[in-house]
Amino acid sequence: MSATVSTIRQPLIEGGKTYHQITEDICTPTERTPSTAWVIAFLFAVTGLAVYVFCLAWTIWNGIGTWDLNRTIGWGWDITNFVWWVGIGHAGTLISAILLLFRQKWRTGVNRAAEAMTIFAVICAGQFPLIHMGRLWLAFFIFPYPNTRGPLWVNFNSPLLWDVFAISTYFTVSLLFWYTGLVPDFATIRDRAKGIRRKLYDFLAFGWTGSAKHWQRWESLSLVLAGLATPLVLSVHTIVSFDFATSVIPGWHTTIFPPYFVAGAIFSGFAMVQTLMLLTRKVLNLKEYITLEHIESMNKVILATGTIVGVAYLTELFIAWYSGYIYEQYAFYNRVLGPYWWSYVGMMACNVISPQVFWVKKWRRSIFVTFFMSIFVNIGMWFERFVIIATTLARDYLPSSWSYYTPTWVEIGLFVGTLGLFFTLYLIFSRVAPVIAIAEVKSILKSSGDQYAGPNAAHQHAAHSEAH
């Protein structure tokens, strides 16, 4: 990477850090006893996890009759939560793979935590299709392998099966990508550790020595995985959208679904990254690595993807009218003005209208507004999936089957519970691994540290090299 950096760019590492200080700042949180804030957060998260385990046991013991699903409304909160969590997972891969391809240096400050978020979000997402099967012990039926079940064989024509392949592939590649990045950083922690911790981190670091050959292999592997991950970002949510769009149900069968689901996924993923990063930088005191520049860049992505999603909503609405197909027209009329109008309003307000505050630079750089908006967007994207699933199924072709769906306490408990699962995993992660990629941040220090770039740089040789 060239060292010529325009003076218009702001630094991405503040505080005039040296390589050693970077190591210190990022490793320390894993080496000291947890702070009170962390303990309180962990207690909350584990309580949520307990709620999850309880509701899961309740569901499996009593069957999914404990949910409010019926013959018309076969999908409710379960699949809404599934799509929501998968979508959240997308930002991690986007940051690590696509922003790497576009050489966006600000990714180094947030990629590690975002990739961890991806993995935990996909774990949460994976719960729902499994529980929804009702008989969890038969879950292995989704794998195509020679069996004695006769005609009971997977349906390769079904996008639900494609989901199984897409998400398991995505999970595997994301996990490998994340772990590959962690290897040199685990070695850094190991080199500072003593006793059993040292042995443990040496095992986790695969005996990394930092030789040139190691770095070279590490770079090659990262590139290969980035290449694999890029099409996967698009494919996963594309296939999730196929779950709906391949049907002939008005409101679901529409060609814009694949790219629009992907845009929405990135949108919600970035919102969740913001939520996590704002908390992490505060609790672990990493404000010099996750700077306002990072937050502003992510807010721009949120604004861009939110507006793309807005274009898609209005396109759908317009084409539904334009189609001249009365069922399509009614499906959208029902979405906007039917019994679930409040969820459509919530979706529009949170996803399209409110992110427009980020046109104002001051608000893009405001921690308060950003945090507030990140929660807002997450709510809005949950509403989007609820709008698509529940409002469509509650009023299908047969008016005599129309009904209204409200979740039972078990369904609510499962959703809240996965939040507990997610935050439990994230909090553990923040204790055992460096939440910022040490090696990658170091790689941009000389071009983006505030003593090298930006208004306070000590020397600006590069900026004027074009003046001749």
Added chain:
Amino acid sequence: MNQFTFEARQKATLGGFMILGLLCMGLTAIGDDGHYTRLWSNYLHNSVFFTGIALFSLFIISAFTTAWAGWYSQFKRIFEAYSLFLIPGLVLMLVIVAGLWGGMHHLYHWADPNTLDPNSTHYDPILVGKSSFLNANWYTFGTLVFMAIWIFFAWKMRQISLDEDTNGTTDWNHHHRLRIWAAAFLPIAGFTSAAVVWQWVMSVDSHWYSTLFAWYCGASWFVSAIALGIMSLAWLKSKGYYERVSSEHLHDLGKFLFAFSIFWTYLWFSQFMLIWYGNNGEETVYFFERMNNYPVLFYGNLAINFILPFFILMRNDTKRKYGTLIFASILVLFGHWLDFFLMIKPGVLHTKHEMSGHHGAGHGDAGHHGTDHAADAGHHVADAAGHGADHAADAAHGVAETAAHHASSAFEAGFSLPGLLEVGTFLGFLAFFLYMFLHNLSKANLEPKNEPYLGESYHHHV
């Protein structure tokens, strides 16, 4: 050499091609039917294609500016000059608008007043439903107002960029202003491009609809703009300009060509696969028509715009070498021209058959006329009878359509495949586009001055 000179010989060459284009259009008119359908559809096809390239050049500048891209700043004037083609583009499209008001062409079935007349044999309740959008007023409004907005942005951003050359300072005031205009243009382009695509292109098949269509067209234009940019840059380098543009920059442009060819394919596949899987007659008719009566173009489209660039540009080194990169660019530019051909021509031909039957102009179309009506009748039943009958009626519709296709599957010059006249017309329009491009390029410094990212662009290394 920071100043491009538009030499007399180059002007003459491009002028020659423009005359060739006019000649081809004249020849097309001589052999054409009474409504000059082939001529008008060629005109619409090329006008839309090149106007869209200009729009997406502006989009590219806006997106790159918003994303703080530094690498391309040396040669951003190329895309600036492309975007100024929006002005001649407006003139080109206004001819279509004038033709619409004057009833001079029959490109759009919805423009036929008989479709809205309940007493006419051509009465079409579906088009009545759409008539508050598909009408000459909206078409004019969209073309005139939305294009005026684009032109305003193109002009404004060009002014700021030129002013930066002389008055730019190191507090980057100009660039900060440019960022605001660029960011504002992105959502405007998102909404307005969709609206005009529905009018200009999708409404050619006036019954058919697809929510993805506007984005699909956009991806097609985006790839075309990148391909043309690569070729222009290579040509200018061969003339001794842009000495500091290296294989590093071409590599990145090559990546864009590669990535967005795949993105285009992704949209193509999404649209096709969902319609195929849903198997709803109102939607499948679009691909049914194209797969059966335009198989060379239908499969060729995928081969030229996906398979070839994918394999040619997959390796690192092929994106850095002129031979392979230019070859892929030529393929893809022509490929997307074919893509738009396939979007526009089948619908226009269908309308032509309807119209010629109606006016009794008699090009041996009487047979199609009858079967088309059978198809329409099937449609009416579907509408009246609600959902239960829908499937049955769709089936009936399908059968009738098939019959219509058998009748119309005869080869139609300039529709079934682009003929020499179409290629000549394309070359004429291309020459016109390049003439305006080089003209605008010669009006300013080739490389901007006082541009904040210029140093990064000079030292770009991938």
